[in-house]
Amino acid sequence: MIRRLFTTMTKKAKAQEFILKTPKGTKDWADKDMIIRESIFGKLSTLFQKHGGVTIDTPVFELREILTGKYGEDSKLIYNLEDQGGELTSLRYDLTVPFARFVACNNLSSIKRYHIAKVYRRDQPAMTKGRMREFYQCDFDIAGTFDLMVPDSEILNILCEGLDELEIKDYKVKLNHRKILDGIFQACGVPDEDVRKVSSAIDKLDKSPWEAVRKEILEKGQSEETADKIWTFVQHSGSIRQVIEILKKSGIDNATAQQGIQEMEVLADYVEAFDIQDRLSFDLSLARGLDYYTGLIYEAVTAASAPPKNASELKKEAKSEDEDASAYVGVGSIAAGGRYDNLVGMFSNNKSIPCVGISFGVERLFSIIKQRTDLSKLNSQHTDVYVMAFGGGDGWNGFLKERMQVANQLWKAGINAEFLYKAKANTRKQFDGAEKSGAKLAVILGKEEYPEGKVRVKKLGQGEENEGDLISVDEMVSFVKLQL
Amino acid sequence: MIRRLFTTMTKKAKAQEFILKTPKGTKDWADKDMIIRESIFGKLSTLFQKHGGVTIDTPVFELREILTGKYGEDSKLIYNLEDQGGELTSLRYDLTVPFARFVACNNLSSIKRYHIAKVYRRDQPAMTKGRMREFYQCDFDIAGTFDLMVPDSEILNILCEGLDELEIKDYKVKLNHRKILDGIFQACGVPDEDVRKVSSAIDKLDKSPWEAVRKEILEKGQSEETADKIWTFVQHSGSIRQVIEILKKSGIDNATAQQGIQEMEVLADYVEAFDIQDRLSFDLSLARGLDYYTGLIYEAVTAASAPPKNASELKKEAKSEDEDASAYVGVGSIAAGGRYDNLVGMFSNNKSIPCVGISFGVERLFSIIKQRTDLSKLNSQHTDVYVMAFGGGDGWNGFLKERMQVANQLWKAGINAEFLYKAKANTRKQFDGAEKSGAKLAVILGKEEYPEGKVRVKKLGQGEENEGDLISVDEMVSFVKLQL
Known part of the structure; x- marks a missing residue:
């Protein structure tokens, strides 16, 4: 059990000490x-x-x-x-x-x-x-x-x-x-x-x-x-x-x-x-x-x-x-x-x-x-899909709103999905987030591909070489459902 | 809310009065x-x-x-x-x-x-x-x-x-x-x-x-x-x-x-x-x-x-x-x-x-x-099968142990089942129990049929005429699963 002793200041600047824990016999x-x-x-x-x-x-x-x-x-x-x-x-x-x-x-x-x-x-x-x-x-x-x-x-x-x-x-x-x-x-x-x-x-x-x-x-x-x-x-x-x-x-x-x-x-x-x-x-x-x-x-x-x-x-x-x-x-x-x-x-x-x-x-x-x-075989999260954006260079805004839209499409279809809560997120951080979430698939919005109405659907945990399948946004939900 | 005023007797025969209810604001x-x-x-x-x-x-x-x-x-x-x-x-x-x-x-x-x-x-x-x-x-x-x-x-x-x-x-x-x-x-x-x-x-x-x-x-x-x-x-x-x-x-x-x-x-x-x-x-x-x-x-x-x-x-x-x-x-x-x-x-x-x-x-x-x-469309019980015995006359013991054995076979197969907790139960009471339980099927042990290794599986709520299917006890579980 983690216990810590704290000193907080009340409004009257009087020190108040307490131990941060659950009551005895509870957890x-x-x-x-x-x-x-x-x-x-x-x-x-x-x-x-x-x-x-x-x-x-x-x-x-x-x-x-x-x-x-x-x-x-x-x-x-x-x-x-x-x-x-x-x-x-x-x-x-x-x-x-x-x-x-x-x-x-x-x-x-x-x-x-x-x-x-x-x-x-x-x-x-x-x-x-x-x-x-x-x-x-x-x-x-x-x-x-x-x-x-x-x-x-x-x-x-x-x-x-x-x-x-x-x-x-x-x-x-x-x-x-x-x-x-x-x-x-x-x-x-x-x-x-x-x-x-x-x-x-x-x-x-x-x-x-x-x-x-x-x-x-x-x-x-x-x-x-x-x-x-x-x-x-x-x-x-x-x-x-x-x-x-x-x-x-x-x-x-x-x-x-x-x-x-x-x-x-x-x-x-x-x-x-x-x-x-x-x-x-x-x-x-x-x-x-x-x-x-x-x-x-x-x-x-x-x-x-x-x-x-x-x-x-x-x-x-x-x-x-x-x-x-x-x-x-x-x-x-x-x-x-x-x-x-x-x-x-x-x-x-x-x-x-x-x-x-x-x-x-x-x-x-x-x-x-x-x-x-x-x-080691238990994961408390139920996430299936992690929505990411890949890009970079001048004028690249990180596709945050686009990731929100895609995640929303997945949610509306009953698919468990997450994305990184950052506007400009690098590839490494997004993969880290995906791994932590336990997601099986990544849906990737590429800087050039997404404006053409396409996303990549990639199986996670299979190495960097695997580039995933390029799918039209309209077919994404049904394709993802098939893969899960 | 139901409230009742009670007088119970303590060991020292002193009357104790209390209201039978949940605490205020709870239910x-x-x-x-x-x-x-x-x-x-x-x-x-x-x-x-x-x-x-x-x-x-x-x-x-x-x-x-x-x-x-x-x-x-x-x-x-x-x-x-x-x-x-x-x-x-x-x-x-x-x-x-x-x-x-x-x-x-x-x-x-x-x-x-x-x-x-x-x-x-x-x-x-x-x-x-x-x-x-x-x-x-x-x-x-x-x-x-x-x-x-x-x-x-x-x-x-x-x-x-x-x-x-x-x-x-x-x-x-x-x-x-x-x-x-x-x-x-x-x-x-x-x-x-x-x-x-x-x-x-x-x-x-x-x-x-x-x-x-x-x-x-x-x-x-x-x-x-x-x-x-x-x-x-x-x-x-x-x-x-x-x-x-x-x-x-x-x-x-x-x-x-x-x-x-x-x-x-x-x-x-x-x-x-x-x-x-x-x-x-x-x-x-x-x-x-x-x-x-x-x-x-x-x-x-x-x-x-x-x-x-x-x-x-x-x-x-x-x-x-x-x-x-x-x-x-x-x-x-x-x-x-x-x-x-x-x-x-x-x-x-x-x-x-x-x-x-x-x-x-x-x-x-x-x-x-x-x-x-x-x-009216909700039933809080999840019972699928009601196990009954039909018989009568001299020496008829009501097949209680037999009903227990059959119910146990169903439970072991993961099937939700109940039976009436009476040794000698008449047909009416057993059907009443089945109706209350919301069961979809009855498995019926007939006085003559069961000793020959056979039970009847009958869909409930379809009138008295329907006699159900006569099935060997060995095939009962798989037959019941098919019907559910």
């Missing part, structure tokens, strides 16, 4: 990064439309009370707007709560919607790993009352299709079910009011060893017996059918868990119909932080999600103010989601609309994709 | 409105790329000091983020200041960039006229040191091309030059420190009669003589060459104004090369509010920009809290911009980069375009 996007990111957006939009999705756009800030009580411990990361008189508002923390508010506001009974937009979290940024305070999410959600696990399995299919489409290698989709998890906790003796905090301790098992998590569970007021019982469950992962088998053999006698197990059995059938069972891992330690999930939950991870081997050393060395120690725990999940059947109901007195969805983490996917991309 | 975008808006974005992006533009993305908030002192009287409309510890930040007010900050930050000497994004102003919203607190701008700017008026005239050409492309009828592009305007004020006896406030009074001449504006000028401390002298200038408008003639005849003896007049003479030549002179009106009363303009300024207006005839009556009747009286002054300009040569320099000690740009007001263009659009 500018430009050039080749934009091409890569737009390509991710394009692929995911096409995927979402393929599954019947329609897009919506909600305001970047919501009434503060809409966001209150939806995010558990993470609520402290919500950005508030200043109270400048009027309503209290906050920047959106995700796209899910605004979606639920949208469904309730518009009294919808069903919708498949996608939304690609920025969300805001006042977290400690870890920019190099793709964790930012302002970042994009690409969400697809299905709202409506349907048969058990049918939209859920399609969402899992979309998750796999999306990662395949983006050519993410060796990813794994971890699954769990909130009802099974809650049932396990209940069966192990965790009081209802402690379930969410034990759950958030368990969620750390992907980064921390059991001993550390066990300690946290004890600190959160649970007995050693409860903790150890929990471990007999949460250590298991495998195919959906394998883990169902383990749960059944465990003889867990809890109605909530039983309901979750039944749902997972139905899911096992459907993911086989979609032929994605091999990408899935039923992992009883997956908990997910957000309060609003009520059923199936999932997150996709890759090798890049894991912490590097020397993470603890890097942690000690971390000093930069922009990158805290958590920069060294890997990028985390690249996509995640779940079922949330009660969220719309929190905004609506008369009815609740069940929902299930997936959110792709664009910045994390971007980091992976950029690493494997040959940047 | 959700969905359905057909999104199609229209995305089409505007698509057309303008294509246009900007045609002229060599590359796109960038900057954070939605900036360090507060970046925005300070750039917007004149309107600075009070800036949205601040709450001070939650750390940097002081504000939502961007436009895309121009962030662009200048970007150019300075990255030490660029030239760039043509476009940026389509939301900006924020704590103004009194007038939603029905397209004036919002959160709204989109589509900006194209050229930064760099080039020959006089060359990029300026291309920007005017882009403005006209954009409005033509969006099929906006009867628009007019008003032009003026800050140096001419400032020179006139100086020549009429306005002290330098009062120039900007007299300028902002003059800017109201499109909505208010001279008498009202004259009163404001007197209130701002100018003499009657000064006001009346100003009127001898600002009442003039016409072609660039006509108004240059008037200015020359006026014998105005002011170096700043002379420089502006010379630049306008150069411009007159170039806009003729681009053949857009007939869309332009040199209007000496155009002032534009923003502080940062230094040269040519312009705004495009249409019939819809003007206030309705009964504006003053409507004003008196205005009562709704969301719509203040200014709802009745027309949508205002649909695109505007100008030259700002000193803005980048405010962020950079060593050099200033001259810039010129145009901003299209999307919400205002949207209002005009939506009004003339046949909404």
